[in-house]
Amino acid sequence: MDLNYRNIDWGSVWTDQMNKHLDSGNKKECASVWEEKESAKRFWEMSLRDEQKRARDVISKLYISPESRVLDIGAGPGSLAIPISEKVKHVTAVEPSKGMIEVFEDNIAEYKCDNISLIKKRWEDIDVEKDLDGNYDVVIASFSLGMPDIRKAIEDMLAVASGRIYLYWFAGINSRDEHFMELWPRLHGTESYSKPHSDILYSVLYQMGIHPNMEVFTFERSEIYESLEEAVDKLSDNFSLENDHQRTILEEYLEENLKKENGSYIYDASTRRVRIWWDTQNN
Numbered sequence: 001m002d003l004n005y006r007n008i009d010w011g012s013v014w015t016d017q018m019n020k021h022l023d024s025g026n027k028k029e030c031a032s033v034w035e036e037k038e039s040a041k042r043f044w045e046m047s048l049r050d051e052q053k054r055a056r057d058v059i060s061k062l063y064i065s066p067e068s069r070v071l072d073i074g075a076g077p078g079s080l081a082i083p084i085s086e087k088v089k090h091v092t093a094v095e096p097s098k099g100m101i102e103v104f105e106d107n108i109a110e111y112k113c114d115n116i117s118l119i120k121k122r123w124e125d126i127d128v129e130k131d132l133d134g135n136y137d138v139v140i141a142s143f144s145l146g147m148p149d150i151r152k153a154i155e156d157m158l159a160v161a162s163g164r165i166y167l168y169w170f171a172g173i174n175s176r177d178e179h180f181m182e183l184w185p186r187l188h189g190t191e192s193y194s195k196p197h198s199d200i201l202y203s204v205l206y207q208m209g210i211h212p213n214m215e216v217f218t219f220e221r222s223e224i225y226e227s228l229e230e231a232v233d234k235l236s237d238n239f240s241l242e243n244d245h246q247r248t249i250l251e252e253y254l255e256e257n258l259k260k261e262n263g264s265y266i267y268d269a270s271t272r273r274v275r276i277w278w279d280t281q282n283n
């Protein structure tokens with residue numbers, strides 16, 4: 001075995017892990033999960049919680065001014081793009097999913113944002129010369145790195161960035177991944193693989209000669225269900241249940257593994273996350 005890590009192509013490690021992830025589990029691509037307007041709306045409503053605390057935290061750490069031009073890749077329903085647009089000159093948002101685009105367009109109208117342009121494409125389908133008007137002072141991709149070729153995705157970000165790039169992503173296996181890896185084989189007879197995490201992302205960047213700053217934090221969230229039946233109903237879609245036998249397996253698993261408090265079932269949806277950023281002019 002060759003143990004020289006310099007010989008490892010980390011971009012290929014990311015691609016391999018992303019493909020394994022997409023071929024396993026409920027086989028939904030990162031972008032296609034959000035095709036349904038209802039799911040997109042739920043995501044938007046979640047982002048409004050605690051007076052948009054998550055967006056406020058993100059924005060407080062962005063290097064922006066009223067003159068900044070920002071590129072938001074995988075903008076979703078505008079959870080970051082809309083509040084950012086209030087503080088900068090212009091936001092270009094890239095978003096491919098039908099449901100997210102619909103909710104985003106509703107939000108642009110509701111919040112009367114006249115400084116956001118929306119490009120309805122996947123990042124990997126963007127022609128950086130033709131579709132974009134670089135250079136952007138800030139490029140941000142927040143939980144949207146569903147790109148199989150991450151190295152090319154970052155090269156394209158570098159091609160249009162004149163200031164800082166911010167990537168938000170997952171740092172390590174969270175409890176949802178654990179449930180999936182444990183349950184999926186029991187339900188469907190095949191393995192489940194998690195997405196590639198920040199360890200691989202950091203190695204890709206390092207191999208590209210980028211030495212970014214990183215901050216790891218926990219995003220606390222839990223879902224509370226009044227009964228086991230409600231937990232099974234709400235989670236059955238995630239696990240692509242097709243028959244009663246699978247429902248029983250899920251029921252037994254949740255009964256055994258969910259925390260119980262005063263008769264309610266608590267699903268821990270907390271995630272370890274990472275903020276990665278660097279100045280493209282000084283790295």
Ligand SMILES: C[S@@+](CC[C@H](N)C(=O)[O-])C[C@H]1O[C@@H](n2cnc3c(N)ncnc32)[C@H](O)[C@@H]1O
Nearest residue numbers: 030031074075076079097122123142143144146
């Ligand atoms: C979890 S949402 C995050 C939305 C927003 N960035 C935020 O932090 O609130 C992920 C978004 O990334 C988008 N996405 C996934 N893969 C993408 C790709 N290859 N190119 C562009 N957007 C992508 C999805 O459609 C989805 O809207």
